[in-house]
Amino acid sequence: MSEDTKIPTPVADSIETLDPELAAQVAIQLGLTAEEYQGVIDVQGRVPSLTELYIYSLMWSEHCSYKHSKKQLRNFSSEGEHVLQGPGENAGVISVGDGWAVAFKMESHNHPSAIEPYEGAATGVGGIIRDIFTMGARPIACMDSLRFGTLDKPRQRYLFEGAVAGIGGYGNCLGVPTVGGEVYFEEAYEGNCLINAFAIGLMREENITRAVGSGPGNLVVLIGSSTGRDGIGGASVLASQEFDEAAENKRPAVQVGDPFEEKLLIEVCLELLKRGLFVALGDLGAAGLTSSASEMASRGGVGIDIDVRKVPQRESAMQPFEIMVSESQERMLAVVKPEDFAAVEQVCKRWSVACTAIGTITDTGRFVVRDSSLTAGNDIVADMPAEMLATSAPEYDPPMLRPAYLDELQSEDLSWLSRENKSAAVLSDELLSLLASANICSREWIWRQYDHQVQSNTVLLPGADAAVVRISDTGRGGSTNRGLAMSTDCNGRYCYLDPYVGAQIALAESARNLACVGAAPSAITDCLNFGNPEKPEVFYTFHKAILGLSDACKYYGIPVISGNVSFYNESFGNAIYPTPAVGMVGVVDDISQVVTGAFKQQGDTIILVGQTEDELGGSEYLKVMYDKVTGSPPALDLELEGDVQKVVREAVRDGILQSAHDCSEGGIAVTLAECCIVGGIGAQIDLDDELPAVTSLFSESQSRIVVSVNDEQVNELINRLQQAQVPYSVIGETGGDNLSIEGKIELSLVKITEVYRESLEQLVKQR
Amino acid sequence: MKQYKIFVTGKQGIFDPAGETARHALDNLGYTGIESLQIGKYIQLTTDDSVSAEAVKQMCEKLLANPVIEDFSIDETATSATSEIAEKTNAGADE
Amino acid sequence: MKQYKIFVTGKQGIFDPAGETARHALDNLGYTGIESLQIGKYIQLTTDDSVSAEAVKQMCEKLLANPVIEDFSIDETATSATSEIAEKTNAGADE
């Protein structure tokens, strides 16, 4: 703490502080280090009370304070002319034209989901949706980015089934369509699944709302559900520690979501915002009332005075600290002018939503917590400088060490792979194995459980490279014929093998997915999932991933407008793969021009935009056929990637293409199979690329998109490709009932369709 | 033939939105005097004589209840084929 | 204070997808000897003394059960504030 930081004077004359020795012990138990505890004493100028100690331990936990990640996150730039709100609020906001703006963000709910997948995932969706409507936006779509262990393990099937059901159970009830996502299954996630939820909301630009408390004398109002002991210590206990057997016993009361209440909250809050009855609005997320109230005060440079006994409680005999740190779901905190309170109450009543004034905004700069059941004069249980509490958590510069495995794996010689001379029959079988792989096969089993059409704006059904929703306030306000394209991506295996390149590929793949539907990236959110940051090797990968992602974002001028860090994703000492998931949003200027990856009709010319290199390192092929995760991931040439995207994006916008689908896991063989399967049309291909067959088919080289064009447009496309100086090759023609790749693959459409479509359900149902 | 009745209920402190909603609805229907309402599961299991109470307990732990958020209790009510499933007078949960 | 336990069960012959699925799952887990499994609702209702058993019956008829597909039975278990909800044999399940 610097010398000149001014701490506002305390309000309390007397407050029951803890015995100094006991306090130090409790602090450690609550997860503070000895130095952090000293920091608490410095800020407070005395030994804290029990409630204060709980509050500090949460506010300074990793989850709330980002103490290990803050410095690294400064590498990201949120600059961009259409950025209306960067990181720091509940969600970032960009303008998408015609006065419309969207708020979006992605957040993890990994640890709660590992304990109870249904409720964990459901409340993850609930939390991210609250972040969106807090900003004044109506939630219009969700995506989910999921990681589990392999499905041959019953527990993994349980987690996967439960998480998918929970995501659907919550989002479906709210009437927010879940339009896309991604999922991978790999051993690295066995002890620690990842549940990252993305949400986006639409609003008129002028309706942006921020969680900035202001106006001493204004009321602090709690809206929504009652407060119980759910998830007490959830944020600090779960998200700030490794997950092992001990954690299972530490299990706090699991948070149970109530999507119905959340649906009512959406309607109530949006109506109150529209009528201008809120001075500020924030949601209660991790660390509940504590974090939401102190951040609101700190952002506004004001004080806040709360009486815990006014908080509606669903359990008896709750202690003040329990009320302050409870993570009961579906609650919002608003600042309301006293003269508006009656009107607020009226709207809440109409929707049967509880609404209670629990305190006031003050000019003291202090965050004061009272318990009015105590005798007057002795009723203050916490009295802290709001600003310092919210912003002065320690910032760490953890040591980094390049993990030894990196050099070892990256230099592994994989040339043996392509030396093998495999027959077309063998290669065809290998392709079938890839199409059946849990990481490649159709995700229909998942998205069928998600209402992906409610709100009537879904332009592309899930399964497309990027999801597209129309920009429209369906049934309430204006509608446009423009759309929002969105995608979430991250290949953790690449990030494991090279965190810098892997993170760049996550961004590139998202942008490529957008290009396939004719959209350019507007901005991203991210969800950085890593192991224990106090381990130098883990922190190195975190650092490199952030550099990779931020460098690539700067190269393309893509702002990072929101995000989330999830550390301590470890079990029994093993960290997950570094998994910096990217959630990207772009604008589609005319939704009638979007294309899908599906081949459309017989006789179209198939062109590979981009070029295949010998890049089987970290590939799905290597994993499925040889159970190996090794080598260097594919290289990424940012310039080439940008050029490929641009030419395809513009061709889609100008209506030149019949289909576009990017190459990712499984290489061009899988991409072609998917185009055939989804389109119900075969293809006759000749990959005349002078590469060994295995490489040609399954290499995962970046910057490649398979497109199909009809006769009239072939020349136009080729002209454009030549002008853009983008490598390309004409590789065949659509038609027939087979996918046949000259000399390499011969498979019937029926067969590949069956394998691709049915695999996931079979894997889930295996016993 | 054996007859087990299994009662699955939310653990203490676990929020029960369905129960809350039903309670509100009863309020609105004019039924006053309700202090609490919780909704759990009532499972009726009929087995042959080979299935032990211990096995049923295991079934609950593994599948029928979710130990993270639910408790359960088991009531073995009848052991002959003649006794009917739902007696009006059944003693319910208290054994 | 009064304590009612309400059991809502599917009418005879009404398909019970949850019960069916649980039964299959138990089969798959290797539990043999199961003849039937039905999943219904177990509602625990606590009221003040003013609420009669007759009123509770009405609540069931009107709201808590759907007469088209469900039967219910009611069990009044405790009638004084002192008698504790959770008997030892049933520990934890009732709170």
Added chain:
Amino acid sequence: MSRVDEVRFGVVTFPGSNCEQDAVHALRHLGYRADYVWHQDTNLNDYDALVLPGGFSYGDYLRCGAVARFSPVMSEVVRYAEAGRPVIGICNGFQVLTEAHLLPGALIRNKGLKFLCQTVHLRVEQSVCKWLDLPTGIVLDIPISHNEGNYICDDDTLARLQENGQIVVRYCEPDGSRLPQGSAPNGALDDIAGICNPRGNVFGLMPHPERVTDAVSGSNAGSVFFTAIATYAREVAGR
């Protein structure tokens, strides 16, 4: 569409409804007037037809539609229906109509215990329903999106439904046939997707026609339900 048709739909909104805006959007897009009717409103005189939309009224807690059924508006809906005026319940709205005993039977959990969001094939049956004016046997592709769409009723009721021509649409294969093991993805009895009352003015169905009425979905297969009733409503009103 340019000209606003004089037919006016009321779209009943319960707490937890979430397809009311889709219904209003669809109806306005088709050129009709459409307004939200709050579940506490009790004046339905202004509407030529009522829509009970999809969603999760009261969270679908306890049973789908069980709580919504007691909303103040519902006694008026019953009166409205008894007067022979048109009421359609879509998805959750269908569930509310069964709970309110305006339609027989009940909707229970899908047989696979999974929420299902997908496009299904619906065969139009010979029925007395006024909400649909299409030749028998025509197949419509309409999305479903529900967790409890598994229609069930006792044998007598089923016999009555068949006899009276109350079965309006059934799940089927693309060619209109039905599989011996059933073609309903949710396990519905006799592949029943939608039924009406004996008079034909009250119609409930699980699929969502309102989702396929404008270009964004790439289909307008659902429009026929609303255009048919508008025609009927105009006849009734003598316009």
